[in-house]
Amino acid sequence: DIFTLAKGLANGLPIGAMIGKRKLSSAFGYGSHGTTFGGNKLVLSAASCVLDQMAAEGFLSSVQANALYLKEALEQKLGGLTNVSAIRGLGFLLGIQTSKNLDETVQAARDRGLIILTAGQDVIRLLPPITVSPSEIDQALAVLQDVFA
Missing domain, CATH: 3.90.1150.10 (Aspartate Aminotransferase, domain 1)
Incomplete structure (x- = not known):
């Protein structure tokens, strides 16, 4: 129902993510899940580039x-x-x-x-x-x- 991502998501920069089924979203309301690197624009930009590469045709x-x-x-x-x-x-x-x-x-x-x-x-x-x-x-x-x- 839940899986986690880290390391490779931002090509080695510090990031973590959790993906789960929509029915679980109520268990993770504001403040219930802490983060060390949350909102880091550099790391999120790197993750966006990695995801773009992975989604590229072929x-x-x-x-x-x-x-x-x-x-x-x-x-x-x-x-x-x-x-x-x-x-x-x-x-x-x-x-x-x-x-x-x-x-x-x-x-x-x-x-x-x-x-x-x-x-x-x-x-x-x-x-x-x-x-x-x-x-x-x-x-x-x-x-x-x-x-x-």
Whole structure:
């Protein structure tokens, strides 16, 4: 009935928003919901630009195509390696399940200019920005191939 938005809504500037069903509006009358950054015109302008970009013709279909490209390329380039047991996820939130040492793998990728994180005991987590280009994906894939080889 309610979901919240933050971070990416204003491209990293401090903002938060809550969207809910109309029937819930009576629960949020004047003064019932506080805000630290409420009314900040700079941040609201940035959020407006982000929403315009996301609503632009073809933007979301491009995001979906690039996310599919990344996942399929990961499966093709890393899926057959003995130290990779699974590639899973949805959209750009992807995990590479591996038997490799996670700390060493993260550092090796960072040494080559790619920031990756971990998730749990045996997963490398990828979460690129939705504006990542196919050429940037190819650069990341080259680093990951090198790191996992």
